[in-house]
Structure formats: structure tokens, C-alpha cells
Amino acid sequence: MKATPIPFPPGKLRLRRLGIDTYQEPVLFMHRDCRVCHSEGFEAQSRVELALGERTIVATLNVVSGDFLAPDEAGLSEAAWRLLKAQDGDMVSLRHPSPLESLGHVRAKVYGRRLTQAAITAVIEDVVAGRYSDLQLAAFVTACAGGRLDLEETVSLTRAMVAVGERIDWGEGLVMDKHCVGGLPGNRTTMVIVPIVAACGLRMPKTSSRAITSPAGTADTMETMAPVDLDVAQIRRVVESTGGCVVWGGAVRLSPADDILIRVERPLDLDSQGQLVASILSKKVAAGSTHVLIDLPVGPTAKVRSAQAAELLGRLLSQVGQALGLQVRVVQTDGLAPVGRGIGPALEARDVLAVLQNQADAPADLAQRSLLLAGEILEFGGAAPAGGGLALASAVLADGRAWRKFQDICAAQGGLRVPPTAAYRQAMHALRSGSVLTIDNRRLSRIAKLAGAPEAACAGIDLHVRPGEFVERGQPLFTLHAATPGELAYALEYATSQADTVHVLEDA
Amino acid sequence: MKATPIPFPPGKLRLRRLGIDTYQEPVLFMHRDCRVCHSEGFEAQSRVELALGERTIVATLNVVSGDFLAPDEAGLSEAAWRLLKAQDGDMVSLRHPSPLESLGHVRAKVYGRRLTQAAITAVIEDVVAGRYSDLQLAAFVTACAGGRLDLEETVSLTRAMVAVGERIDWGEGLVMDKHCVGGLPGNRTTMVIVPIVAACGLRMPKTSSRAITSPAGTADTMETMAPVDLDVAQIRRVVESTGGCVVWGGAVRLSPADDILIRVERPLDLDSQGQLVASILSKKVAAGSTHVLIDLPVGPTAKVRSAQAAELLGRLLSQVGQALGLQVRVVQTDGLAPVGRGIGPALEARDVLAVLQNQADAPADLAQRSLLLAGEILEFGGAAPAGGGLALASAVLADGRAWRKFQDICAAQGGLRVPPTAAYRQAMHALRSGSVLTIDNRRLSRIAKLAGAPEAACAGIDLHVRPGEFVERGQPLFTLHAATPGELAYALEYATSQADTVHVLEDA
Numbered sequence A, B: 001m002k003a004t005p006i007p008f009p010p011g012k013l014r015l016r017r018l019g020i021d022t023y024q025e026p027v028l029f030m031h032r033d034c035r036v037c038h039s040e041g042f043e044a045q046s047r048v049e050l051a052l053g054e055r056t057i058v059a060t061l062n063v064v065s066g067d068f069l070a071p072d073e074a075g076l077s078e079a080a081w082r083l084l085k086a087q088d089g090d091m092v093s094l095r096h097p098s099p100l101e102s103l104g105h106v107r108a109k110v111y112g113r114r115l116t117q118a119a120i121t122a123v124i125e126d127v128v129a130g131r132y133s134d135l136q137l138a139a140f141v142t143a144c145a146g147g148r149l150d151l152e153e154t155v156s157l158t159r160a161m162v163a164v165g166e167r168i169d170w171g172e173g174l175v176m177d178k179h180c181v182g183g184l185p186g187n188r189t190t191m192v193i194v195p196i197v198a199a200c201g202l203r204m205p206k207t208s209s210r211a212i213t214s215p216a217g218t219a220d221t222m223e224t225m226a227p228v229d230l231d232v233a234q235i236r237r238v239v240e241s242t243g244g245c246v247v248w249g250g251a252v253r254l255s256p257a258d259d260i261l262i263r264v265e266r267p268l269d270l271d272s273q274g275q276l277v278a279s280i281l282s283k284k285v286a287a288g289s290t291h292v293l294i295d296l297p298v299g300p301t302a303k304v305r306s307a308q309a310a311e312l313l314g315r316l317l318s319q320v321g322q323a324l325g326l327q328v329r330v331v332q333t334d335g336l337a338p339v340g341r342g343i344g345p346a347l348e349a350r351d352v353l354a355v356l357q358n359q360a361d362a363p364a365d366l367a368q369r370s371l372l373l374a375g376e377i378l379e380f381g382g383a384a385p386a387g388g389g390l391a392l393a394s395a396v397l398a399d400g401r402a403w404r405k406f407q408d409i410c411a412a413q414g415g416l417r418v419p420p421t422a423a424y425r426q427a428m429h430a431l432r433s434g435s436v437l438t439i440d441n442r443r444l445s446r447i448a449k450l451a452g453a454p455e456a457a458c459a460g461i462d463l464h465v466r467p468g469e470f471v472e473r474g475q476p477l478f479t480l481h482a483a484t485p486g487e488l489a490y491a492l493e494y495a496t497s498q499a500d501t502v503h504v505l506e507d508a
Helices: A035-040 A078-084 A103-110 A117-128 A134-144 A151-163 A190-199 A218-223 A232-242 A256-268 A273-286 A307-323 A345-356 A364-380 A389-398 A401-413 A441-450 A485-497 B035-040 B078-084 B103-110 B117-128 B134-144 B151-163 B190-199 B218-223 B232-242 B256-268 B273-286 B307-323 B345-356 B364-380 B389-398 B401-413 B441-450 B485-497
Strands: A012-021 A027-031 A047-052 A055-064 A073-077 A091-095 A176-180 A204-208 A244-248 A291-298 A327-334 A424-429 A434-439 A460-463 A476-482 A502-505 B012-021 B027-031 B047-052 B055-064 B073-077 B091-095 B176-180 B204-208 B244-248 B291-298 B327-334 B424-429 B434-439 B460-463 B476-482 B502-505
Touching: A012 A027, A012 A078, A027 A035, A027 A078, A047 A078, A055 A073, A055 A078, A073 A078, A103 A117, A103 A134, A117 A134, A117 A151, A117 A256, A134 A256, A134 A273, A134 B134, A134 B256, A151 A256, A151 A273, A151 A307, A176 A190, A176 A204, A176 A273, A176 A364, A190 A204, A190 A218, A190 A244, A190 A345, A190 A364, A190 A389, A190 A401, A204 A218, A204 A232, A218 A244, A218 A345, A232 A244, A232 A401, A244 A401, A256 A273, A256 B134, A273 A291, A273 A307, A291 A307, A291 A364, A307 A327, A327 A364, A345 A364, A345 A401, A345 A460, A364 A389, A389 A401, A424 A485, A441 A460, A441 A485, A476 A485, A476 A502, B012 B027, B012 B078, B027 B035, B027 B047, B027 B078, B047 B078, B055 B073, B055 B078, B073 B078, B103 B117, B103 B134, B117 B134, B117 B151, B117 B256, B134 B256, B134 B273, B151 B256, B151 B273, B151 B307, B176 B190, B176 B204, B176 B273, B176 B364, B190 B204, B190 B218, B190 B244, B190 B345, B190 B364, B190 B389, B190 B401, B204 B218, B204 B232, B218 B244, B218 B345, B232 B244, B232 B401, B244 B401, B256 B273, B273 B291, B273 B307, B291 B307, B291 B364, B307 B327, B327 B364, B345 B364, B345 B401, B345 B460, B364 B389, B389 B401, B424 B485, B441 B460, B441 B485, B476 B485, B476 B502
Parallel strands: A012 A073, A027 A055, A176 A291, A204 A244, A291 A327, B012 B073, B027 B055, B176 B291, B204 B244, B291 B327
Antiparallel strands: A012 A091, A012 B055, A027 A073, A047 A055, A047 A091, A055 B012, A424 A476, A434 A502, A460 A476, B012 B091, B027 B073, B047 B055, B047 B091, B424 B476, B434 B502, B460 B476
């Protein structure tokens, strides 16, 4: 059924970098009067295959009638320019791409049919090759969301995602890893756990992601303290010298399909259990981990809303992990309220540093969670006896070994940095006296994002109260941080309209 | 929960028409060094609201670092330019749009929940207001596809789609209409039926669509013979003077939400029963029809593949029609093979003209189908007694009244035209002698589209054989027609790789 594409027609066009940032979708701009455009019958939104030397990409066409592009030029968006590794003036060939046969599998999924390993592999290979338009990616993501991937399909998706990327081989011995299933603002335990575990002699090369739908990912927060954009060779050197690292996984093409799917999931704000599991575990398998501790915060406004949902997700993670030769241990944690005080990359980094440095005002909840999880990993990896992990982790944090190890890791990654601070701030005050009943994680996240997080590293929310605390009328509940007045005003407007985001109950 | 947007900030930008055709998605181009871009914290793929006088639109941002745009300019795509009714040099205000609350309903649907009338109305109102990005539209379309809308949701969707558009009021009396549920190449009965029915004194103002996933829609084919892009006042004049018309429904904002959804469905090639019914019936209700005959071609490679599927779809159409005060009658017809010989706008028009003009070589199947359906409508509208419709329709076609009426209608619509012919042609020959067993409608459609149909009106396929016919080795099976050598080569390559599209069985 697979049609061979026709050879490239003889006419070539001169490439021009237009400097248009379309956020990763490769876009091609051709003039309406372009001869190749005419003879090939290309139209606006046509998918067009471009060849430059050995390299080919598929881009979406925008037809230009303006005068900023000449008829013998092919203008490229930044994403297309990068993918094609083009130079100004290069001559490019263009043709219709082969029909996208794997889209039939996406349709089959929409119509409720199960997908085989071969079908999923075909889709993911085409996704990574850039053959899917953003619209088609959105359809695939939507078709798989809402629990529509079963166990076998999830295993297939995970395998396919591992297969299309790089894979790090750490040789003999255990490779510890952890992952927190998002939804809990400020839950930045990784940067406390990794130095503790590494200080106890276990290897923990942690690759983290940037934010998907949250105001900060671990990689965004770590980046305010040290470079995270390391290649595999650099990561290997950091881990060999320190035993650990906290780097951005996206930079090393571990599960590159995941990065493409996440880009589309982000504006849709859609979650899919199967894609979530495949996303998490494909990165872990590709990173060469052998043991993964999964932190599942559970709470009514966390990503996982009930203990039962956590059980189901935990079981799926373990089963898929097993199918891929990965040991998975799941820990449910409290997901009722944000962890620490900061929400947003730099504000969260400030909390992490306070814990690592044993500062008197360090957020106790962040410290406790980190020690609990670090203890589990120490036991999981055999560095502490059963039941002895927490005590060992606490000792390593208390005596400064964790902070020294963190400094070593940051230095090895390229140098410790001071997180930035925001130029624009605005406190939100309690409208009445009483007890803080609940804090709405989802709305807080939204406000922090409206304030500019994570793109603006200094932006976010600094939370001044915790559930159960008594507050006086007029007392600040949280402070908005923003890099621009526009973002501050926007976040403020929304925060004001959602007055019970921090719900204060008047005492009877 | 609805947040009020903040007022527009004081800074304005000078509008510039960039002449970039993004195929209807409104796109805004701002320079990286633009002051408003900075102070508002806009980023690539941000959704930005633009205001010009009383008019506002939401567009997707592309950030430009090239030199074709100045930092104080806001460049617009053609779609954005049209929606904003902008003039070069107009000063525009920009802000973050309100959070798109109705996207929560789309997510709810993805997660398997039912949507209320209020929820669907909120989505459709936002869609028509241009607040959905293409990605978000793709998610909505995908979430509703594959039978995920029930009867009540389908009624709600139809009502919402009618409510956001114009509605034609024809006053007292019957208004006849017909619709064919696609999937059968060349099935252009409308242009034979309308003049027959109008010649018998019934009103039949037919608004048709352009192709969605097929090589030609009725409007595309009619356009090769007369203008179809009429406004409501023009349509009214045509129908008052002739009793009928065949125009493009998209030009009159009947169910404009449908046109937007179809634009996204098209590249996804996804069908959804609920959206299909809402799409069909919302246009009919908005067009002011009282009686609608639905032609459901059934066949293994037609859109509706079995009599049972046709029964279910027919029942849904009748039920939704009833809920909206529309009389619906459904006729199942033979969907085994293409109707007539031509596939593609101009080639189909040639077949229609042959039937209307009673030419000796007119395709008999197209004539028979048209007469059957016209007879049904004549009975449905009381212009013929039960059982007498076919005879009346046949008489009106045979004696030339239908052809004269068609000429009157074309003249009233702006003048009869001669369909164009293709400059590039290539016959495909039988590889062996034998009987034509089957013809694959879907592959034929694909080949016709690869040849350039419907965008190139002259492009498509001329079919020379029918199922059951005996063919000699080397005899032409069909001829490809294309407007450009590139398209011809591309269609030819695919047609060659799919040798059994016309399946010839060697006689034993």
C-alpha cells in the first residue's frame, strides 16, 4: 500500500531564513508567482517535502503575495531552518510528500479500534520524522486521551517512543531514578534528593522535563541554578565525577517523540493516562535507568485526585515498566497543597537552596518530602537497610554533605548560578480574618502561568500561608511576581476574579 | 468563573498586510524587538486579541526576528486581515485574550462526559468568534468523532450551529431540499434534480458545499457552469424568478461554524456521525428548508458501508430533523461504483450537461439516480401522487423542460459557463484481459485529488469502464486529467502503485 514518492522535479529554489518563530512547526513560505509552486500545484496549507543534500523535511506551506519574498525564493520558519540545517542561499528541491499512511491508524483509534505495536510504531516514526502537521498531532493526542489506550497499547507506545530516540548505556550496576507525576506546584524534591542519593554512593543521573502544563518543570527550576542543556558526553562526565546530575532530557533526544507530542498537548491542556505513562517511562528507559521511584501526589486539585486513581496509575506504571525491564516502585504522597512557598522556576529554586543549606526558614514540607523519597530510593538501591533510608537521608542533609554534593553537581554542569528576581510584584491580601481552609493548586498554577512562568524564570507566586493557618484581614496571602507590567496586570486581574483561590473560612 | 479581560494597554501598533495565506487561520506577526510584545510578555504561539475600532479578533502569534517587519508594526495573515477588515496603516491595540473557558467542555468530552446544550453553545460561539486556535479545533473535532456524540448532543450541536449563523426565511409554503451523504465520486444528481423539481412548480433553493474530503463538492462542480458565490438577496432573486438555485452555502454564512470545523476536518480526513448530521441539518434549517430528502449511497467503499449503518444514520437524521422542526425522508441508493464517468468538478459537469441535454452518450446511471430522487421529492412535496413521481420527473427531463430550467437558473445566477478542460492527460490501461470486478471509490478519489481536484477545476479522472464490463488487455480503464505536469506525475505514480483500483479479474 505504501506509495513511493516521485523523484524531486528539476526546479530548485533559493533558501531564505525569514526569522519567523512558529514555535517548532516547520513552515515554508513560497511566493504566489513561484514557478515550482505553480507547476507542482502547491496551495496554502499543502504539506511540502524539501530536500537539501541528504536531509529532507516536510513543512506546511504558507503562500505569500507580499513583496518580502521573491518568486525564486523558499522562505523557512526557524524550526524548518534548524531541521534542514540550512544556510542562506542554499538551493532546495521540493515535492509532494508521500501520502501519510500512518494517519489511517490515528483514524482507527478515533473510531475506537485498538492499535497494534506495528501501527503505533508507524505513527511515532512519522511523528519524529516531522511528517505530522500540528493538526494531525492534535488529533493523535486527542484520540489517545481520556483513557483510550489500554495496557498493551501503552507498552507499545512506550517501546516505540524509546526506539526512535537515543539511549544511554551506563554499563554494569544500578542506575537510580525518580519521577514525580505533576500537578503539585512547587514540588521540587529532585534537587534535594539527587545530591543525597549521590552522596550515599548510588548513581542517579536525573534527566528532567520542562513544564508541560505547569508553571515550572524541574529542568526550568534547575536552570536558574546551573546549565541543564547538556549533551550525552557532558552528562556522562558530570555523573562520572559526582555520581549525579539534574539536566534537561529534551536536549539529549531521549524519547524525542515525547517532546513533539508535549508541544501539542500543552496548548490543549489535555491529559492522557497512556501517554503520561509512555512519556514518563520512555524517558527513563532511554536514560538507561534500572530502578525508578514514582512519586504520586494525591489531592483534590492535584493531577491525581484520589487514592484509587493513584492505585490504578501506579499499577499501570509498574506493569508497563515490567514489560520494558524497568523496576518501578510507587509512593503516594500528600497532594493537598503546594510544596514549599515558591511557584515558578526562580521562586522554587530559592526554596530548594534554603533546604539544602539547612536555613532556619527553609520550608519544612519540602525538606520532609525530599527526605522521605530519598530514603525510599536509598532502600530501593540497597544503600540503606529496609526502614533505615529516612535516617540516612536526614543525616546526609543535616551534616552538609547534600549541599556540598549539589554544589559539585552544579559546578560540573557548568557553574552554580543565582536565581533571578522579579521586577514587578503585587501582594494579594486576605479579604477577611479566619482559617485557611483550602488552597486551589490548579488556580494557583494558572495565576503563576498568567504571570509569565515558566518562560519568565523570575515569574510566579510566593505563597505566605498554609492550610490550617489563621490569617488576619488584610494579611498578605501570596505575592505575584512578574517580569513585565502586562503580565503582572493580567495575573492580578485573574487572581482578583478568583478570590477564594486561597479559601479563608471566617471562624464561627 | 468568567474572568473579565483587562483593558487594552495604551501602546498601539501599525497594521501591515503581509500577504501571507495561512488558509484561514488568523496569524499575527510581531517583531522580537516590539515594545508591546515585550511589555505584554507575548511569545511564539501566544493567542493575542487585536482590536480595531469596534472589531476584535484573536490570532496566533509568530515572532519575527527578520528584517521584513519593523518593531512598531503588526503584520497580519490574509485571514486575520479579512476578519479585522483592516486598512494598511490602521493602528491596532493588542492584549491577552480572556482564558478560553469553553475549552473545559472540550476536555470534558475527551474524558468521556456528555455535553449539555449550554456547553455546546459556549464552544460553538467561541469557535465562530475565532477564539479557537487550529490545534484546539482539531481537538474538538477529534473528541466528537467516532460516534462520541449521542442524539441529544447532536441536537444541541445542530441548534448551536444554526443559532450562530444567518437564517433565510422563505415565508409561507414548502421549501424542498435534498442532500447526498458523500463518498460516491461523480454523484452529481443535484444539478439534474433541482431544475426538474423547479420545473414542476416546487421551490428548491439548493445551497451546496464545496468538497470536504472528496475530489469535488456540488458547489465546485456547479461553479464550472455558473457563479455560485451569491449573497442572500441574490439567491432570493434567483429563486423568485426560477423556483430554484444551486449556490455555495458557505458564501451566505449559513452555519458558519460548520465551515470552520470542516476546514480542520479536511486535513484530518476524519468523519463523525454527530458532526455529520449537525453539519447537514444545520445548513438545511438555516437555509429555511421544510422538507429534506437525504440520499444515502451504500457500498463497501462509499462513506456509508452497509445497509445497517445507513439505517442508523438515517434514523439519527430523522430524529434530529424532527427535534428541529424539519421533515426528513431518507433514501438508500446503490454506492458500489462511481456515478457517471467524470470525477472532479469540470468532468462531472460534463456528465450533468449530457444528461440534461438528453445526449445519446449521457451516463445512464446518473440519469436514473437523478430521476429516482427527483420523483421522491415530487411526491414528498405533493407535486406528484404517491408512485407517480418517477414518471413525472422522466417526462420533464425528456421533453427538455429540465434543461431549459437549468439554463434559466444559470442565467439568473450570473450566466452559463463552459467547464474548463485539462492541459495534461494520461490514460491508465488494463494490464490483463478480463471482467471489471470492483472499482475502489476511495482510491479513485485519492488519485483525483492527487491530480489536483477540486482546487484545479479541470483536474480529475475520466472513467471508461463500469463493474461487470469485459475489457481487453491494453484497453484504457481511466484517464487522469491535471492542470500541471507535477500533479499529473504525482497522480500517475500513485495510480500505478495501486494497480487494482479498477480490479480486472482474468476470466477462467
